[in-house]
């Protein structure tokens with residue numbers, strides 16, 4: 001699995017680039033512990049320089065240490081970026097995924113979620129800036145835009161992302177698509193959070209793997225092939241017991257003394273799982289002098305030995321403690337039918353980086369050896385083969401050919417790189433330290449040519465072995481971290497770029513909304529003032545109209561009240577009183593009619609005005625208030641009928657006729673009185689009362705003729721003028737009373753007051769709706785402002801993240817992939 005944006009398989013010699021800001025920071029940010037633990041001494045030579053003929057190009061231990069440091073630092077930085085992604089995703093910005101259907105979509109649509117119409121419409125308005133892109137950004141954008149025709153939508157996002165893809169494939173493909181389509185932002189955020197947590201855990205595991213400087217080498221081989229002799233030769237010490245007879249019966253792990261607080265000890269362990277160096281109950285300490293007995297004594301008490309020993313050689317020569325990797329050598333029991341299975345199991349353990357197989361040049365491969373090798377080569381692909389006891393071979397070339405032929409059969413890949421991986425040596429030729437030796441001389445005092453050659457062959461083996469171990473270590477410990485980082489950095493870049501685009505668009509949209517909102521807010525405030533004032537003006541105009549109308553109608557009706565009875569017939573003297581009451585009622589009805597008319601007018605005008613007010617606010621949101629006018633005027637308006645009563649005087653018009661003389665007036669008056677009385681009493685009782693009053697004789701002499709004359713005149717007058725006088729008197733009386741009670745004003749006010757009340761409801765409603773609209777606009781502005789701030793912040797955040805991962809991708813690219821040709 002190799003990242004698509006980094007070239008794979010390049011053999012890059014690491015050069016620290018001072019211009020690379022990120023590298024600088026990364027190197028400087030390395031913890032002291034990591035640096036001290038992994039930095040090799042400067043004197044360790046690069047193997048590519050000293051052993052240029054190797055077909056396995058490897059940049060050596062220095063490069064390995066440098067690479068470990070960089071990877072550790074990159075892992076740390078990536079973890080911190082993922083941490084900030086989690087934080088932002090939880091609290092500030094739901095990180096979105098590029099879930100897209102590519103088919104038949106424009107390139108601008110591709111980078112936006114397919115269900116987000118709003119964003120898509122925005123995307124149509126905003127084109128990508130034609131800025132110069134660097135390689136990483138180009139690759140990320142290409143990923144976001146690239147059509148992948150035959151993919152389902154659920155797979156598209158998976159293909160865009162390597163590590164941080166969401167786990168949507170819980171059902172079949174169609175249901176996974178549905179899941180994608182139905183996901184909302186917060187669900188995606190939750191799924192991403194889970195993914196990030198997993199990634200952080202993985203980074204922690206990879207970090208501890210990269211930081212782990214130990215490496216285990218399993219030395220297996222046939223019985224008596226010389227495994228223990230070989231191990232001793234590597235250590236330049238007689239640690240492992242050597243015997244002509246098969247002697248190694250248990251696994252012996254030889255470690256550097258530093259692993260045991262610089263104490264040379266042997267720990268015999270019954271249960272390796274429970275072994276703890278600091279817990280003496282988990283092992284038995286054994287003396288070095290008793291090692292042979294323990295190993296060869298056939299005791300089945302122990303399953304494994306840990307032998308902590310000193311390697312007195314310098315770091316660049318030492319295998320156990322070479323400054324880069326702490327190597328442990330595990331000497332296995334010789335292979336036979338009984339031990340084959342156990343050794344094979346041991347070899348399969350993940351912590352075994354390299355298998356060194358020791359075969360005796362004299363015996364070639366046994367069946368057990370072949371079986372072991374073919375299984376191991378399936379497991380590890382490359383094996384390191386030591387053909388030992390080469391000194392005993394006379395025809396060395398033939399032996400080499402034979403053995404290489406056999407290796408070709410059991411491990412073809414090893415055979416391909418036999419120059420590096422297959423060594424013909426004589427382990428006994430290596431000078432071994434005795435207890436008295438202070439240093440070991442690699443050159444015998446008087447070396448034979450053959451001895452010198454054997455020592456050189458062994459040294460060459462050692463260099464190849466160390467190189468192979470480092471390389472395998474890179475493969476097993478650094479490669480997973482580097483590949484994972486490459487994929488993760490790409491994913492972080494994809495998400496950062498995608499979310500930056502969305503955030504930028506949201507910010508632009510919010511800004512535009514804010515600017516538009518500013519204008520519409522101003523417009524609204526102006527409208528509120530202007531339309532409010534206009535509505536007030538409508539109200540005043542309508543009220544004025546109602547007042548004028550009502551006043552005019554009532555005043556006119558009152559002033560012309562006598563005309564309302566013109567057509568009423570006078571029923572005669574006997575019904576004069578009833579007639580007078582009818583006249584009054586008709587006159588008052590006439591006024592009431594005018595009142596009702598005015599009310600109708602007021603209602604109509606009020607309705608008109610309300611509709612005008614409401615239509616001036618029809619653009620405002622929300623429902624208009626319904627104003628009912630049917631019960632606007634409901635009480636009985638004939639309030640004056642009881643207050644105006646007919647009286648006698650109403651029948652006589654005191655000012656009525658300037659043409660009639662005073663006498664006639666008196667007579668008329670008397671007559672009228674009589675008539676009035678007569679209308680109330682019967683004629684006889686009236687006459688009787690008058691007679692009693694003036695005396696019968698006087699009446700007979702003086703008054704009677706006069707009375708008779710006056711009566712006659714009066715009767716004539718009454719007959720002639722009663723209707724007119726009564727009408728005029730009653731009209732005047734009503735007019736006076738109405739004037740006195742300010743009837744017109746009161747009624748006008750009442751009518752207009754009701755109208756104003758209703759109109760007030762309309763203006764209040766308009767004002768309320770305006771206020772509501774202004775408040776809504778303000779609320780919208782607050783929300784838009786916060787969206788703007790949030791999306792601007794998000795855009796900045798993702799841009800910063802992008803720059804960081806861009807720089808990390810550069811660093812990763814410079815690290816290269818030296819293990820590309822080690823495909824196991």
Ligand SMILES: Nc1nc2c(ncn2[C@@H]2O[C@H](COP(=O)(O)OP(=O)(O)OP(=O)(O)O)[C@@H](O)[C@H]2O)c(=O)[nH]1
Nearest residue numbers: 223224225226227228229243246247248334389427
């Ligand atoms: N001539 C010669 N003899 C060797 C060489 N290497 C080992 N021997 C001898 O071979 C015998 C067996 O050596 P060991 O190292 O015990 O062999 P081993 O593979 O560890 O034996 P087991 O652990 O019992 O399987 C010893 O007598 C060694 O001296 C060599 O390169 N040349």
